[in-house]
Amino acid sequence: MSVSVQQKKICMLGGFSVGKTSLVKRYVESVFSETYLTTVGVKIDKKTVTLGDKTVHLILWDLAGEDDMASLRMSYMRGSAGYVLVADGTRSATLEVALSLRKRVEAEYGPLPFALLINKNDLREQWTITDDDLEKLRTDGWWVRTSSARTGEGVEDAFTDLATRVAR
Amino acid sequence: MTTGSAQFPAQVTERLRELVFAGRAVAWLEVDDTQTLIGAGGDLAPYGLAGLNLGVAVTEQVHILEGLLPIAESPYFMPEVEIVKGRAADLHFWTEGASGGEGGGSTWVALVEVTTQRDLTQRLQQKAYDMTLLQEKEAAFNRQLEAANAALVAAQRELEASRDELAAWNKTLEERVAAQVGEIERMNKMKRFLAPSIAELLVSSGDESILKRHRRDIAALFCDLRGFTAFSESAEPEEVSELLQDYHAALVPLIQSFEGTLDRFVGDGLMVFFNDPVPCPDSAERAVRLAVAMREAIAALSSAWRKRGHQVGFGIGIAQGFATLGQIGFEGRFDYSAIGTVVNTAARLCENAADGQIFVTSRIAVAVSEVAELAEIGMLPVKGLSRPLAVSNVVGLKDGEQKVVWLNRQTR
Numbered sequence: 001m002s003v004s005v006q007q008k009k010i011c012m013l014g015g016f017s018v019g020k021t022s023l024v025k026r027y028v029e030s031v032f033s034e035t036y037l038t039t040v041g042v043k044i045d046k047k048t049v050t051l052g053d054k055t056v057h058l059i060l061w062d063l064a065g066e067d068d069m070a071s072l073r074m075s076y077m078r079g080s081a082g083y084v085l086v087a088d089g090t091r092s093a094t095l096e097v098a099l100s101l102r103k104r105v106e107a108e109y110g111p112l113p114f115a116l117l118i119n120k121n122d123l124r125e126q127w128t129i130t131d132d133d134l135e136k137l138r139t140d141g142w143w144v145r146t147s148s149a150r151t152g153e154g155v156e157d158a159f160t161d162l163a164t165r166v167a168r
Numbered sequence: 169m170t171t172g173s174a175q176f177p178a179q180v181t182e183r184l185r186e187l188v189f190a191g192r193a194v195a196w197l198e199v200d201d202t203q204t205l206i207g208a209g210g211d212l213a214p215y216g217l218a219g220l221n222l223g224v225a226v227t228e229q230v231h232i233l234e235g236l237l238p239i240a241e242s243p244y245f246m247p248e249v250e251i252v253k254g255r256a257a258d259l260h261f262w263t264e265g266a267s268g269g270e271g272g273g274s275t276w277v278a279l280v281e282v283t284t285q286r287d288l289t290q291r292l293q294q295k296a297y298d299m300t301l302l303q304e305k306e307a308a309f310n311r312q313l314e315a316a317n318a319a320l321v322a323a324q325r326e327l328e329a330s331r332d333e334l335a336a337w338n339k340t341l342e343e344r345v346a347a348q349v350g351e352i353e354r355m356n357k358m359k360r361f362l363a364p365s366i367a368e369l370l371v372s373s374g375d376e377s378i379l380k381r382h383r384r385d386i387a388a389l390f391c392d393l394r395g396f397t398a399f400s401e402s403a404e405p406e407e408v409s410e411l412l413q414d415y416h417a418a419l420v421p422l423i424q425s426f427e428g429t430l431d432r433f434v435g436d437g438l439m440v441f442f443n444d445p446v447p448c449p450d451s452a453e454r455a456v457r458l459a460v461a462m463r464e465a466i467a468a469l470s471s472a473w474r475k476r477g478h479q480v481g482f483g484i485g486i487a488q489g490f491a492t493l494g495q496i497g498f499e500g501r502f503d504y505s506a507i508g509t510v511v512n513t514a515a516r517l518c519e520n521a522a523d524g525q526i527f528v529t530s531r532i533a534v535a536v537s538e539v540a541e542l543a544e545i546g547m548l549p550v551k552g553l554s555r556p557l558a559v560s561n562v563v564g565l566k567d568g569e570q571k572v573v574w575l576n577r578q579t580r
Contacts, residue, residue, distance in 0.1 A: 007227060009235040016297050038297045040290040041248020041256055044232050059234045065297070075246055079235020091304065128308075 007057040008166045009079050010159075013105070014086035015097035016065025019119040022149035023086060024062045027159050032150050039064045042076050049163050056167045058159065066097050074108050081166040082113035084158065089118045089127040089146065113165040115143045115158045122148040176209060179264060180278065192281035193255070199226045199275045203237045206274065215279060216252045232259075239263065239275055248286045251279070256286040378445035379504065381494035386441040387451035387486060387532065388510050389428070389459060390518035391419075393436040393466075394481030400435075403478070411478065412436065418465040426458040431505050439514070441506050444493050452488055452535035459484045459526045460540075460565055467524070481523020487513035488531045509553075516550040517559060526562035533560040540565055 012020040021039050026032055028047045043062040048055060063076050077083070085102055087095040098116060105112065116137065118129055137144050143161065147154035180196050193214040198207030205226040212218050220229050227234045232251055244261035251257060257279040265273030393399075393415065400408045412435070419438060423430050427448065428440040440458065442451035466482040473480050491508030517527040533542050541563040547556040 007231060007234050017301055036298075036301075038290060038294045040286050040293055041250065042246075043250040046231055057231065059231045064293075073247070075244070078240070079237075081235065 004053065004168075005055045005057070006167055007059060008081040008163065009059045009061060010162060010166070011061045011063055011077055011080045011083040012086060013063055013083050013098070013101045014065060015088065015091070015094035018065065018086045018088040018091075018094050018098075019149045020065065020084075020086045021062050023084070023117065023119065023147065023155055024060050026149045026152055026155050028060065030152070032152075047159070049160060051160070051164055051167055054167050056163050058163055066101060074104065077105060077109055080109070080112065082115075082162050084162060085114055085116045087116070087118050087129065089120050089129045090123050092128040092133075095129050095133065113162060115145065115162045117145055117147040117154065117158050119147050119149060121146040121153055122150045177207075180209075180276065191284075193257070193279070194281065195279045197226065197230065197233075197277040197279075199233075199237060199277065201238070201273065203227065205229060210279070211281075212279075214252070214255055214281070215257065233277070236261070237275060242275075248282055248289075250286075254283070255281065256283045257281050379495045381492060383490055383492055384444045385451075385489065386443045386491050386493070386506060386510060387455040387488045388491065388506060388514040389440045389442075389455045389484060389486045390511075390514040391438050391459070391462060391482065391484040392518060394483055394523045395479055396436040399478055399480055407476075407478075411473065411480070414469055414472075415466070418469055419462055422458060422461050422465060426454050426461070428454065428458055429504070432503065437518075439506075439511070441491070441493075441511075444506070445504070452486075452532045453539055455486045455488075456526070456528065456532065456536045456540050456562055457565065459486060459562060463524060463526060483518055483521030483523060484526040485514045485517025485519070485521055486526065486528045486532050487511075487517060488529060488535070489513070512552050513550065513557070516552065517548075517557075520548055520550070520559070521561075527559050528562060530558040530560070533558075536562070539567060 012024060014020050016038060017036055021037070021043065022032060024043075024045050028045050039062060041064055045060045045062065047058045047060060049058060050056075061076055061080070063073075083105065085098040087098040095118070102114065102116075105114075118134065120127075134144050134146075145154045145158055147158060149155065176196070193211035195210030195212040195215060195217065196208065197205060197220075200206045203226050205220060205222050205224060207222065208217070208220045212220065217230060226237065232249065239261045242261065242263040246259040246261075248256050249259050260278040260280065261275060263273050263275050399411070403411075415436065416433065416438075420430065423440050426442075427446065428442055429444060429446075431439040431441060433439070440455070442448055442454045448454060462484065463482065470480065470482070487510045489508065489510035491506040491510050493506045494504070496505045496507070497503050513529065517529070521527040527545065527548075528536070528542075533544075536542070542560040543563050545559040545561050548559040549556040
């Protein structure tokens with residue numbers, strides 16, 4: 001049986017301090033740090049996944065968080081096969097940021113596969129994003145999951161699912 | 169092919185002349201139209217790119233270029249890319265030669281290290297974000313505080329409402345208690361001169377206007393003991409007191425059962441009237457029936473008194489006419505009483521009645537002629553009246569068991 005090897009660029013997008021870097025760290029290195037270190041520019045990591053007879057090298061571009069001061073450089077998205085939108089469940093405004101980013105990406109690069117992760121599920125009692133908000137997005141056909149970089153919940157599944165969708 | 173060479177091609181040297189600063193890792197890659205690495209040099213090792221093989225697909229060796237080639241526009245710039253941990257570079261892309269043409273063109277990639285600047289920016293950005301996060305937390309905390317405060321205010325309002333409600337309840341309760349106390353007081357006041365059932369009826373109606381002075385047609389009944397003055401002079405006070413006690417105990421329940429209004433009793437004298445404050449259509453008949461019952465009761469007592477040597481008789485006078493009624497007296501000592509000629513007349517008739525006689529005026533006699541056996545006494549001069557009165561004696565009742573028990577006796 002021949003094994004197909006592919007390499008796919010995946011970008012992590014979202015507001016600042018939503019946990020994009022932590023999710024990549026959890027996914028690639030299986031670790032979590034409580035210390036928040038903001039990302040400037042972009043950090044690139046690699047993770048290889050096996051999907052049946054396919055080996056997919058995911059080149060993970062962890063982009064700086066979006067806010068008023070540092071708007072996303074769309075140039076980083078060039079060549080991306082898909083992307084992960086991340087929002088912080090405890091800050092409902094970050095869901096708005098994620099929705100806005102998705103529009104901008106789509107306007108520039110067309111409809112790419114993506115996953116929306118509502119992170120920090122370990123702080124569920126502090127969430128301001130409601131189940132109704134998520135249900136509405138799911139009704140619109142979005143792939144939405146909750147995740148926790150701290151516990152690892154939902155992380156592997158999200159990347160595997162996205163990898164499956166971007167792999168030929 | 170060598171990497172990390174100190175020598176750069178002229179094209180690279182010219183481009184990097186403006187960009188390179190001392191202390192930075194600077195490297196370059198050259199990629200042909202087929203995205204094959206055809207050249208590389210400079211300080212590649214810090215980016216984990218040492219040992220690149222020329223003639224091999226570039227994305228297999230330099231994964232950061234995945235998806236980026238061929239570049240859509242030239243030059244193309246990607247700033248602050250952390251290729252390996254802790255080392256960031258600006259990536260500059262540009263093409264040279266006819267891309268896609270015969271002999272092909274090249275895409276050049278220059279990696280110019282910017283770790284120091286990136287770290288500086290990172291520190292500034294970190295502070296800004298930390299501050300923003302702090303502000304967001306503060307805002308969220310303030311919102312929670314406001315919500316808690318609003319809840320507190322709402323709870324306080326609710327408490328105040330409950331307190332007001334409680335105060336209202338208390339007030340109502342106090343008013344009810346005051347009303348009850350007032351009712352009891354009124355009841356006690358009424359009970360002094362009314363049959364209890366009538367007193368309760370009046371009190372529950374809450375109408376005290378009856379206590380105000382007014383005129384009404386009443387039947388007035390006076391009774392007292394014959395020979396009481398002589399008896400009280402000769403007897404011991406205890407004997408007098410005992411006799412009076414028996415006397416009152418026998419009469420007062422009768423007055424109440426006939427629903428008469430007890431005006432007063434002074435010693436052996438006692439006055440009752442009917443048709444006030446509770447109206448009754450048969451005031452004369454009631455007065456006569458009560459009188460007959462009283463006579464019966466005292467007759468029963470008299471035999472016992474006689475056995476003890478007390479020679480005491482009992483006489484009654486009844487008259488009908490208008491009187492002025494209402495509360496008479498002063499604060500703390502009020503009586504419900506009747507004043508008028510009718511009262512005097514009844515009293516005088518009583519004075520004139522001998523033991524066992526019930527003297528009534530002609531008006532009473534006419535009113536009870538159907539129910540009572542009457543015996544005319546004749547015209548009787550009465551003290552205080554200018555003309556003598558036609559007086560009859562009630563011998564007994566026609567329909568009752570009180571038959572002719574008391575025969576006409578001599579007036580005293």
